[in-house]
Amino acid sequence: MQPDHHEIELTVNGTHYRRTVESRLLLCDFLRHELGLAGTHVGCEHGVCGACTILLDGDPVRSCLMLAVQANGHTLATVEGLAPAGGELHPLQQAMHAHHGLQCGYCTPGILMTMTAYLTEHPSPSEDEVREALSGNLCRCTGYQNIVDAMMDAAARMREAP
Amino acid sequence: MKPASFKYVAASSLDHALALKAEHGDEARFLAGGQSLIPAMNFRLARPSVLVDINALTGLAGIDHSETGQVRVGALTRYRALERDRDFLTSCPLFADALPHIAHPQIRNRGTIGGNLSHADPASELPALAVAMQADMRIRSAAGGRTVAASDFFAGLLTTDLASDEMLVDITFPVLAPRSGACFMEIARRRGDFAIAGAAAIVTLDEERRCTSVRLALCGVGETPVDASAATSLMIGSRVTGEAIDAVAAGVRELIAPSGNVHASPDYQRHVAGVLVQRAIRTAHQRISHAA
Numbered sequence: 001m002q003p004d005h006h007e008i009e010l011t012v013n014g015t016h017y018r019r020t021v022e023s024r025l026l027l028c029d030f031l032r033h034e035l036g037l038a039g040t041h042v043g044c045e046h047g048v049c050g051a052c053t054i055l056l057d058g059d060p061v062r063s064c065l066m067l068a069v070q071a072n073g074h075t076l077a078t079v080e081g082l083a084p085a086g087g088e089l090h091p092l093q094q095a096m097h098a099h100h101g102l103q104c105g106y107c108t109p110g111i112l113m114t115m116t117a118y119l120t121e122h123p124s125p126s127e128d129e130v131r132e133a134l135s136g137n138l139c140r141c142t143g144y145q146n147i148v149d150a151m152m153d154a155a156a157r158m159r160e161a162p
Numbered sequence: 163m164k165p166a167s168f169k170y171v172a173a174s175s176l177d178h179a180l181a182l183k184a185e186h187g188d189e190a191r192f193l194a195g196g197q198s199l200i201p202a203m204n205f206r207l208a209r210p211s212v213l214v215d216i217n218a219l220t221g222l223a224g225i226d227h228s229e230t231g232q233v234r235v236g237a238l239t240r241y242r243a244l245e246r247d248r249d250f251l252t253s254c255p256l257f258a259d260a261l262p263h264i265a266h267p268q269i270r271n272r273g274t275i276g277g278n279l280s281h282a283d284p285a286s287e288l289p290a291l292a293v294a295m296q297a298d299m300r301i302r303s304a305a306g307g308r309t310v311a312a313s314d315f316f317a318g319l320l321t322t323d324l325a326s327d328e329m330l331v332d333i334t335f336p337v338l339a340p341r342s343g344a345c346f347m348e349i350a351r352r353r354g355d356f357a358i359a360g361a362a363a364i365v366t367l368d369e370e371r372r373c374t375s376v377r378l379a380l381c382g383v384g385e386t387p388v389d390a391s392a393a394t395s396l397m398i399g400s401r402v403t404g405e406a407i408d409a410v411a412a413g414v415r416e417l418i419a420p421s422g423n424v425h426a427s428p429d430y431q432r433h434v435a436g437v438l439v440q441r442a443i444r445t446a447h448q449r450i451s452h453a454a
Contacts, residue, residue: 024166065269069172135266136265136267136354
């Protein structure tokens with residue numbers, strides 16, 4: 001079959017891009033290989049691990065379960081957009097740092113993207129609710145406890161300084 | 163790149179999408195939320211030659227409460243929208259129980275009800291809900307339309323009554339009747355994982371609190387959702403008792419023939435299904451408010 005190409009336009013972290021993509025190119029691979037935004041990690045590539053989670057029009061989604069061509073006309077956010085280069089980290093990133101919420105860090109970008117959206121919608125979650133919100137992001141290092149601690153702290157930080 | 167090559171077409175209208183399906187048949191697949199289809203394509207278990215993206219067809223999405231006694235849900239409605247529609251969850255409370263079991267928030271932000279039902283995964287919650295609630299599935303093709311009862315829609319493992327040129331376009335759910343209670347429960351190895359077994363129950367009483375109807379459907383224990391309502395016939399006409407519920411559970415264990423999987427033997431699935439049936443019927447019964 002002849003390669004099937006499409007021109008797409010999208011906004012990622014406030015920057016407008018126009019690219020030509022093959023229809024079978026996954027969105028996660030597009031972000032990493034075409035745009036050089038390698039902060040979005042690729043784990044299982046079938047929607048289980050959550051490492052590739054990004055925001056599509058503000059909502060967390062698996063970028064391994066979308067085609068790049070489907071992002072045409074949409075606004076995306078990736079982990080690179082959470083804090084300005086060289087600037088102060090996002091409160092969630094600060095809390096993950098303070099609570100040692102990562103070891104290898106492979107799952108971290110997906111967790112940050114999942115939880116920034118979650119804490120914006122749910123500013124005062126219980127610990128159980130945080131665990132539920134984290135259920136779609138696998139971490140094989142930490143046992144989650146420090147991540148949960150970081151999320152509770154981040155929620156408090158974000159409530160104080162919205 | 164994981165999926166095999168295909169031609170991608172963003173459908174501009176329902177007629178456009180249906181015309182493409184009529185032209186390409188089984189070689190073409192509709193792409194809605196993609197939360198089952200894209201993984202299957204990444205594994206190359208699915209290799210459609212044409213992918214018809216229907217995500218721009220916003221007319222296929224939405225929850226319509228305008229008709230008394232029923233709620234019509236467009237096939238492209240995402241789980242996310244169902245979870246956030248309080249009126250819908252009040253009218254169709256089985257969804258309030260079941261939606262949190264469907265994968266994870268990121269998946270529910272994309273996945274659609276029509277995609278779920280058309281995929282017909284036997285472990286999935288929503289086919290069992292549709293059967294328990296006696297939903298009606300409205301189907302379209304370029305040639306016309308028809309409506310199929312949920313009980314006739316699920317034909318086999320990952321197989322529905324949909325012909326190669328057809329699309330499920332909306333689903334009509336009856337709202338919970340007065341003096342009724344509903345409950346869905348499931349057991350999975352991990353949160354969001356495929357169900358080892360799940361049970362949906364709807365119990366309806368008369369003014370003397372005698373049982374007039376019990377709807378019961380299970381997921382994860384057969385190639386299709388299992389309508390086990392017949393096993394509840396001994397409850398009809400009487401007040402709900404623990405003994406009757408135990409007898410229903412025993413009947414359900416006889417009725418089902420789970421195949422077992424890496425997480426659960428058939429005997430264990432049968433046991434879990436019985437326990438879930440007991441708990442779901444009991445909880446549904448407890449939830450009935452006399453004020454309703």
